[in-house]
Amino acid sequence: MPKTVIHVFHDDDDALATGTRVAQRIHEVAQERGSEVEVFCFGPAQRRLGEEGGSAAVLTFNRQIDELVAAGVVVGACVNSARADGVEDLLTGRGLRLRVARDEFVRFTLEQATVVSF
Numbered sequence: 001m002p003k004t005v006i007h008v009f010h011d012d013d014d015a016l017a018t019g020t021r022v023a024q025r026i027h028e029v030a031q032e033r034g035s036e037v038e039v040f041c042f043g044p045a046q047r048r049l050g051e052e053g054g055s056a057a058v059l060t061f062n063r064q065i066d067e068l069v070a071a072g073v074v075v076g077a078c079v080n081s082a083r084a085d086g087v088e089d090l091l092t093g094r095g096l097r098l099r100v101a102r103d104e105f106v107r108f109t110l111e112q113a114t115v116v117s118f
Contacts, residue, residue, distance in 0.1 A: 001034065001035060001036055002034065002035040002036075002112075002113075002114075003035060003036050003037070003038060003108075003111055003113040003114070004026055004030070004035065004036075004037050004038075004113065004114050004115075004116065005037075005038045005039070005040055005108050005113045005114070005115045005116070006019055006020070006022055006023040006026070006037065006038070006039045006040070006116055006118065007019075007039075007040050007042065007115050007116065007117040007118070008020065008039065008040070008041045008042075008045040008061075008117075008118050009041075009042055009043045009044065009045050009117055009118065010043075010044060010045060010118060011043075011044035011045045011047065011048050013055060013056075013057030013058075014057070015045065015118040016045060016048060016057045016058060016060070016061035016118075017057045017060045017061055017064070018118060019039075019045075019118030020039065020060075020061055020064035020065055020068065021064060022116070022118070023037055023039045023064075023068055023073065024064060024067065024068060024071075027068065027071060027073055037073055038073065038074045038075075038076070038113070039065070039068055039073060039074070039075040039076065040075075040076045040077070040101075040104055040108075041065070041075070041076070041077045041096075042077065042078050042081070042101050043081075045061075045118075046077045046078060046081050046082070046085075047081075047085060048061055048062070049061075049062065049065065049077060049087070049090075049091055049094075049096070050082075050085055050086075050087035050090055050091070065094070065096075066094060066095075069094065069095035069096065070095075074097055075095070075096050075097065076096060076097040076098065076099055076104060077091055077096050077097075077098055078098070078099070078100065078101040078104075079098035079099055079100060080100060080101070081101070082098050
């Protein structure tokens with residue numbers, strides 16, 4: 001099945017809030033169009049997953065991540081970064097799938113996914 005991967009990397013307000021919103025919007029129509037959506041957070045954006053409080057955009061980002069997980073969208077992040085930041089249990093508890101980023105990027109290629117980065 002064709003897949004769109006939303007890769008949220010940057011931690012500026014626009015990338016955080018818009019990247020996850022785009023994933024939500026794609027998810028709304030993906031099944032009826034024979035495709036699926038996945039989200040992968042990495043780098044500076046991943047560090048925002050462990051934040052409490054923060055800017056309105058960070059709060060929106062975290063809320064939208066939780067909504068995507070609740071809707072059944074696979075939301076991933078780098079296990080090595082999560083361990084280094086001490087948030088592995090927090091992120092898995094929120095329902096994120098933690099994997100080695102290198103392996104995930106290769107998987108996206110092998111699956112011929114379209115990757116859109118924010």
